Amino acid sequence: MGITSGNIVAALLTLFIFSFLYRENPFYRFAEHLYIGVSMGYAIPITYYQVFIPYVYTPIFLEHKYIIIFPAIIGIMLLARFSRKYSWLSNYPMVFFMSITGMGVALSMNSSVLVQMRSAMLPLENINLALIFIGTVSILMYFFFSRAHTGLYGKFTKVGIWYMMIGFGASFGYTVMARISLLIGRIQFLMSDVLGLMK
Secondary structure: OOOOOHHHHHHHHHHHHHHHHHHOOHHHHHHHHHHHHHHHHHHHHHHHHHHHHHHHHHHHHHHHOOOHHHHHHHHHHHHHOEEEEOHHHHHHHEEEEHHHHHHHHHHHHHHHHHHHHHHHOOOOOOHHHHHHHHHHHHHHHHOOOOOOHHHHHHHHHHHHHHHHHHHHHHHHHHHHHHHHHHHHHHHHHHHHHOOOOOO
């Protein structure tokens, strides 16, 4: 099967994005702006048909649930951000969004804090539970800033630093590997679907 026009366009856009490795240039900016434009052009009708119609238009105008008008108005107030004169109106819906985020902190206590505390309180029957206990206590002691990190206390807080660095490193490594897998996919596309060098 020969190369298609879609593959040619995809290959060109891929090379345009890769050109940023040399320096920023008009080809990269064109691909970047095209990507954002296509994404927004796709997202706007999806939002209209899957959010506005079923959750705003249908309840208010067809089911006569007029209580929906209030959250709809709050959502519309976000559009005031585009006006210099009325941009202050968009601060009110942002307050609602921040309060919802605050509610999420309390709801995530079980998965983020209580599970960790429960694991640290189990009998130290194996090495895994012991490592969890030491890591939890040493990291908590590191963030106890009302005492100087000196002596035996300071040495134990350094253990907490090692735990945090290992955790951050693992998280960063996972992110890098995800990006590398995307890069490999693009290179395989160029080598196989466009150049036909890989079968």
